Amino acid sequence: GAVVSQHPSRVICKSGTSVKIECRSLDFQATTMFWYRQFPKQSLMLMATSNEGSKATYEQGVEKDKFLINHASLTLSTLTVTSAHPEDSSFYICSASRPTGGHEQYFGPGTRLTVT
């Protein structure tokens, strides 16, 4: 397996503020990272694909200006939720895939965001 960490694990913020979530691959270099969100009792929905050194590819319906993704290094990708609103409250999970290819993605533990 592979180890992917996320920080913070839980965050509460006020409406209108921005929140940054970090995703790190600890034991391998990840050229591609993915960001998902999961609502209660629902599936994981892919938000965007993040490639190191290039702009993220967002899924249809995901606002790129609201969910800013930066993949500055091979081991770190960040997701910033800008001007957060209560409807942004969700469980955000990142994953990383090995540069050697393969379909497996290794997931972080997730971040619970609550916007009050």
Added chain:
Amino acid sequence: DQQVKQNSPSLSVQEGRISILNCDYTNSMFDYFLWYKKYPAEGPTFLISISSIKDKNEDGRFTVFLNKSAKHLSLHIVPSQPGDSAVYFCAASRNTDKLIFGTGTRLQVFP
């Protein structure tokens, strides 16, 4: 458009028996399928996968079967253990592209 479906939201199985989790897909271009296990408030953990060129892959207590003509795959867990209680997601991909997840099946293994 749900390309990957898990029609059973929950499954309850007695310890020691077989658990069978099912997954259907609609896109015949998918060439790789994966199963993940997820506990509440945690990220999914990779369990087992299968390429579309195979019809079976086994790893310990876990076996995945793929029926391409029916666009159906299943995960068999035998014998089931209480620690297997979790939500199981199947996922599919095409050409190492993004993963498309099913809606999940909550498995409960009782003593």
